[in-house]
Amino acid sequence: MRKSRLIAGIVTALMTAGAVTACSSGGGSGDDADTLTFMFRGGEDEKAAYQDAIDRFTEDTGVKVKVIVTDADQYATKLQAAVAGNKVPDVFYVEQGSLQSYVSSGVLMDITDQVAAQGVDLANIWEYGVNSYRYDGTLQGTADGQLYALPKDVGPMALGYNKTMLEEAGVELPDPDEPLTREAWLDILKKVTQDTDGDGELDQWGTGLNVSWTLQSFVWSNGGDWTNADRTQVTVDTPEFAEALQFFADLTTKEKVTPDPEQAQTLDTYQRFMAGEIAFFPVGPWDVSTYNELEFEYDLMPWPTGKSGEPATYIGSLGIGVSSSTAKPEEAVKLATYLSTDETAQQTLVDANIQIPNRIDTAEEWAAAPDAEPANRQEFLDIVESYGRAMPAAFTFSPAWYDELFVNIQPVIDGDRAAADYLAEVQPRMQELLDQANEQAEQAAAAGAAG
Amino acid sequence: MTSTAAPATTGPRTPVPTSAPATPGGGSKRLHRSEKKWALAFVAAPVVGYLLFIAYPTGFALYASLTRWNGLGPMQFIGLENYANLLHDERFQQSLFNTFFYMIGIPIGLALSLALAIAMNRKIMGLTAFRTIYYIPVISSLAAIAILWQWAYNGDFGLVNQFLGFFGIEGPNWLSDASWSKPAIIIMAVWKGLGYSMLLYLAAIQSVPRSLYEAAELDGAGSWSKFRAITLPMVQPVTFFLVVTNIIAGAMIFTEINIMTPTGGPEYSTASAVFHIWKQAFQYRQMGYATAMAVVLGILILIITLIQFRLNKRSSFVID
Numbered sequence: 001m002r003k004s005r006l007i008a009g010i011v012t013a014l015m016t017a018g019a020v021t022a023c024s025s026g027g028g029s030g031d032d033a034d035t036l037t038f039m040f041r042g043g044e045d046e047k048a049a050y051q052d053a054i055d056r057f058t059e060d061t062g063v064k065v066k067v068i069v070t071d072a073d074q075y076a077t078k079l080q081a082a083v084a085g086n087k088v089p090d091v092f093y094v095e096q097g098s099l100q101s102y103v104s105s106g107v108l109m110d111i112t113d114q115v116a117a118q119g120v121d122l123a124n125i126w127e128y129g130v131n132s133y134r135y136d137g138t139l140q141g142t143a144d145g146q147l148y149a150l151p152k153d154v155g156p157m158a159l160g161y162n163k164t165m166l167e168e169a170g171v172e173l174p175d176p177d178e179p180l181t182r183e184a185w186l187d188i189l190k191k192v193t194q195d196t197d198g199d200g201e202l203d204q205w206g207t208g209l210n211v212s213w214t215l216q217s218f219v220w221s222n223g224g225d226w227t228n229a230d231r232t233q234v235t236v237d238t239p240e241f242a243e244a245l246q247f248f249a250d251l252t253t254k255e256k257v258t259p260d261p262e263q264a265q266t267l268d269t270y271q272r273f274m275a276g277e278i279a280f281f282p283v284g285p286w287d288v289s290t291y292n293e294l295e296f297e298y299d300l301m302p303w304p305t306g307k308s309g310e311p312a313t314y315i316g317s318l319g320i321g322v323s324s325s326t327a328k329p330e331e332a333v334k335l336a337t338y339l340s341t342d343e344t345a346q347q348t349l350v351d352a353n354i355q356i357p358n359r360i361d362t363a364e365e366w367a368a369a370p371d372a373e374p375a376n377r378q379e380f381l382d383i384v385e386s387y388g389r390a391m392p393a394a395f396t397f398s399p400a401w402y403d404e405l406f407v408n409i410q411p412v413i414d415g416d417r418a419a420a421d422y423l424a425e426v427q428p429r430m431q432e433l434l435d436q437a438n439e440q441a442e443q444a445a446a447a448g449a450a451g
Numbered sequence: 452m453t454s455t456a457a458p459a460t461t462g463p464r465t466p467v468p469t470s471a472p473a474t475p476g477g478g479s480k481r482l483h484r485s486e487k488k489w490a491l492a493f494v495a496a497p498v499v500g501y502l503l504f505i506a507y508p509t510g511f512a513l514y515a516s517l518t519r520w521n522g523l524g525p526m527q528f529i530g531l532e533n534y535a536n537l538l539h540d541e542r543f544q545q546s547l548f549n550t551f552f553y554m555i556g557i558p559i560g561l562a563l564s565l566a567l568a569i570a571m572n573r574k575i576m577g578l579t580a581f582r583t584i585y586y587i588p589v590i591s592s593l594a595a596i597a598i599l600w601q602w603a604y605n606g607d608f609g610l611v612n613q614f615l616g617f618f619g620i621e622g623p624n625w626l627s628d629a630s631w632s633k634p635a636i637i638i639m640a641v642w643k644g645l646g647y648s649m650l651l652y653l654a655a656i657q658s659v660p661r662s663l664y665e666a667a668e669l670d671g672a673g674s675w676s677k678f679r680a681i682t683l684p685m686v687q688p689v690t691f692f693l694v695v696t697n698i699i700a701g702a703m704i705f706t707e708i709n710i711m712t713p714t715g716g717p718e719y720s721t722a723s724a725v726f727h728i729w730k731q732a733f734q735y736r737q738m739g740y741a742t743a744m745a746v747v748l749g750i751l752i753l754i755i756t757l758i759q760f761r762l763n764k765r766s767s768f769v770i771d
Contacts, residue, residue, distance in 0.1 A: 073713075077733045080522055101736050105524035212714075260607070268607065398735040403714070410627065410717040440521065440736065447525050 036332055039068040039082070039089035040152075040320075041075035042354075045289060049352035053345040057338050063331045083107055088323040090332040094149050096132050096140075096317055096394040100441055103135050103148050104448035109324040112147040114333040120341050124360050126384050129154040132394070133319045137445055139230070140395040149319030150340035153285070153355040156315045156383035157213070159303045160283035160374070162276060164296035165192060165204065169279075176376045179302035179311040182218075182247065185280075189257035192279045206257035207280040208269030211248060211413055212406050214282060216392070217313045218244040222306030226392035226402065227434065234434050236405060237427040242420035244306060245412065253415030284316070285380060289353035292373050300379035302387070315388035356380050397441035401433035515742040522738035533743035543744055545719055546727035547751075549633060550702060553723065556637035557697045561690060564645050568652035569682070582653075586646035593643075597710035600639045601626065604711075626712055629720040636707060636721055648693050655686040691763045695756060702752050705729065724748050 040050065047069050054065050068089060070078050075093065082088055083105075094102055102108045115122070122130055127143075129151030136145035166173055169192045174180055180188070189206025196203055219225065224240035227233060235241065252258045259269060259278075273281040276296050283291060283300060291298060302311040320336045322329065338345055340358055350357050350366060356377075357363040367378040393402035405426055411417040516533055518526035537543055571582055588596060603610040606624025615622040625635040663681050672680065705725040708715070715722030715730070722730075724744070732741035 077729075080733060083523055101521050101523055105521070107523060268605065398737070400735040406714065408718050410629070443519065443527070444521055444524050447527060 034328075035064040035066050036091060036326075036328060036335055037066045037068060037089040038335065039070070039079065039092040041070045041072045041093060043072075045352055045354050049349050049354060050339075053339060053342075053348045054335075056344060056348070057335060057342075060338075061331070061334065063328075063335070065335065088325055090323050090326040090328065091335050092321060092323070093152060094133075094319045094321040096319065096390065097396070097399055099133060099135060099148060099319065099321075100140055100395075100397050101444055102321070104441075104444040106324055106448055108148045109322045109326070109329065109333075110146045110148060111150075111322055111333050111336070114329065115147060115150065115337060118334065118337045120337055125341060125358050126151065126154050126360065126363075128315055128384055128388065128390070129317055129358060132317050132390065133321070141390060149321035150336055151358055152318040152320045152340060153349075153358060154315050154317045154384050155284055155286065155355070156380045156388050157217075157313050158283050158300045158379045158383060159217075159280060159313070160291070160298050160300050161280050162273070162278065162296050163299050165276065165279050169194070173299075174301040176299075176301060176379065180304045182221075182304045182306050185304035186251075186255060186257070189251070189279070190255065193257045202259075204277050205259055205272075205279070207251065208258040208272060208278050209248070209251070209282070210269070211409060215245065215248055216389075217303045217311075218248050218306060220312030220389060221303060221308055221310060222247075223308040226405075231396055232434070232438060234401065234427055234430040236430060237420075237423050239420070240307065242423050245419035245423065247306075249413050249415060249419060252413065283374075285356045286354050288374070292353065299374045300376045302379065302382070311387050313383055313388055314391050315384055316391065317394075356384070396434065396437050397444070398433075398437040401430045401437055404430045404433055512742050512746065515739055516746045517743075518739040520739035520742075521736040522732060523736075526739065529739075533740045534747070536740065537743060537747060542719060542722075543724075543727055546715075546722045546724045547748075549720065549722055550704065550724040552633055553637055553640065553704060554698060554701050556641045557694065557701060559637075560641040560644050560697070561648060561693055563641065564648035565652050565686070565690075567645065567649045568656055569678075571649065571653055572656050582650075585649055588643045589646040593706045594710055596639070596643060597707045600635075600707075601711045604635050626721075627717055629716070629718040632712065632716045632721045636704075636711070639707060639711075640701075640704070644697070648697075651689050651693065652686055655689040656682060659685045691759070695759055698755055698759075699752055702748060 038054065042050070051067065054067060058064055076095065076098065079089075079092060083102075088107060094108065099108070130147070131141055131143055131145075132151060133149035134140065134142060134145030134147055136142065139145070161174060163173065166188075171188050171191055174188075191206075192204060193202060193206045194204050195201060219241050222240045222244040224238055224244055225235055227235055252260075259272065269278060269281070272278045274291070274294055276294070283298075303313050305311050320340055322332045322336050326332045343359065343362065346357050346359055346362055349355055350362070357366050363381055366372075367381050369377075391402075393399035396402070408426065409422070412419050412422045515526065517528060517530060519529050519532075520526040567585065571578060571585075575581075604625035606612060606622070606627065609622075609625070611625065612622030623631040625631050659682060663685075664677055667677050667681060703725050704723045708721055708723050708726045709729075712721045715726060725748070728741045728744045728748070731737045731744065
């Protein structure tokens with residue numbers, strides 16, 4: 001009896017070992033020797049546009065590509081699971097904020113030389129986009145680091161306005177080159193916030209903004225920022241920052257030029273803008289295909305300026321990286337380069353109205369097109385070239401410190417608490433989390449170097 | 452084939468082929484061996500499954516909870532540091548509090564579904580239609596339901612507040628108000644689970660012997676005492692089952708939270724423990740720390756379940 005138990009044990013152990021090795025031997029990239037795997041995320045429009053571009057790549061090079069698409073909010077989790085399971089796709093999207101951890105754990109390949117060997121003129125690609133994926137081991141986003149990915153796109157967040165509404169309200173249209181001051185902008189907001197049908201209730205508003213996605217512009221143009229230049233010190237407790245946040249909150253509570261406080265954070269200001277009830281609203285390149293179908297005319301303008309006198313906003317970006325464990329590094333880099341910089345591929349994506357061109361020459365042509373819609377597409381390029389910045393947490397190891405600001409911000413937005421008071425309270429907590437993130441980065445870099 | 456061939460080669464000493472273990476040598480042993488192999492294979496299947504999918508991940512998680520690990524790179528053993536940090540992690544404690552706060556919905560849901568089950572046990576018009584309607588939320592996609600309720604809770608034009616408006620009540624902005632966001636989630640969870648509990652209760656009620664009610668009626672019991680003295684104790688096993696499974700499921704609430712309040716709600720008021728764990732693991736790259744939280748959560752659930760088993764044993768009710 002004891003013997004049979006022993007045998008059972010051995011059989012079990014063997015089967016387990018067999019199963020485990022079966023799992024791990026399948027690692028690396030696709031099973032088919034001449035197929036690359038490409039993992040990305042996006043909506044229906046993007047999937048179709050990318051499939052088009054990839055089909056053309058296969059036609060040009062003969063390299064087959066297996067595409068894995070996920071929903072936007074599941075992408076990071078699935079990619080991490082793929083990495084943990086040793087099934088890293090050959091080519092995949094990488095977020096600015098994830099780059100450092102993927103580099104220090106050796107998942108991303110250093111593609112500096114290979115990209116140069118492809119003969120790509122990186123000077124013709126937005127500097128911000130390329131530098132976003134450069135990392136020198138301590139700082140990311142500068143021109144000196146090694147290149148670990150190419151930009152899939154750059155996403156400048158512009159300010160749009162409902163042209164039809166402003167014209168009806170008899171307001172002079174904003175100048176595409178001369179930014180409004182905050183005060184002048186507020187005057188317009190007050191003018192267009194109206195009860196148009198005379199039922200005693202407001203039915204159109206100046207604006208309606210989500211604090212997580214627009215506060216950046218007000219803070220930066222007021223001379224404030226989230227951190228110091230080397231991202232070691234949280235600086236949200238400065239007067240410039242507080243004033244900007246207060247201005248933002250006052251739009252709703254004091255000036256009443258937005259829908260009710262409760263609605264400011266929900267989806268509906270977006271819906272209301274599309275329904276023609278809101279005059280000023282942020283517009284990203286990915287919004288253009290939807291907004292072009294709207295029943296009113298709209299256009300883009302520079303963001304209003306605060307104390308610094310300069311407009312400011314952020315530029316999002318996603319990168320396309322190559323796995324360091326790919327069996328076909330040359331083809332993989334070629335695919336990444338193709339999607340990021342090839343003229344035809346870029347045209348396919350731009351025609352789908354989901355992004356602005358990565359190539360500067362193509363972009364300038366695109367912006368100057370006489371049938372451009374919105375007419376001032378140039379604003380997107382101005383943001384990328386001159387006044388746009390990276391999101392505050394784009395280049396830190398973890399965004400926990402940045403998220404902390406927004407967790408308890410609601411009372412400020414509702415007017416129940418002064419901005420300066422709240423910021424003074426939250427700064428130490430943010431600082432602690434930023435220190436942690438920097439520590440995490442150091443440890444990961446050290447571990448990566450050791451391993 | 453082997454069973455008929457075996458006795459022929461067994462020899463004179465063992466006339467009965469079935470007494471295999473006692474048989475020294477010969478074909479019966481071979482038969483026994485081959486059967487044993489099969490037996491082992493069958494035993495091995497669940498054992499392998501257990502080792503591979505339960506024991507190994509559990510052991511791995513326990514180890515990971517003792518490391519500093521970002522989920523990608525190498526692990527660095529740091530002993531109990533993660534657990535020590537948990538003691539003064541306010542956000543984790545808050546998310547645990549939120550999670551257990553949501554469980555207020557369990558007794559409410561059970562009471563409602565028992566009432567519904569009793570109602571559905573009568574002969575009323577359109578019974579099947581009602582049963583179906585109550586069961587639809589159970590089989591619907593949780594993500595779809597969460598999005599639906601997110602709209603229903605909209606402070607301005609949501610269904611819930613419009614309904615309250617009929618009675619002259621001005622509803623709160625449910626999901627953006629720190630004091631109403633948790634009740635909002637509870638209401639939704641109760642609504643979603645109602646059909647399932649109702650169905651189990653209905654089955655339990657229908658299996659209560661009629662004779663008990665008849666005897667009680669003879670003794671002059673009214674409907675309330677019949678409910679209290681017969682129905683309630685008779686469905687107690689179902690109640691126990693539902694309480695245990697609801698607490699375990701409730702402790703793991705995630706999807707609703709993630710969809711309805713992607714940032715964890717105003718002032719982190721809706722973040723559940725699993726939501727917080729997921730955020731730490733996948734957004735803040737603290738996989739080791741997050742695993743430690745998961746271990747703590749698992750232990751808490753285990754303790755609660757053990758207490759329940761103990762209580763259930765003490766209050767169990769048997770009719771001879």
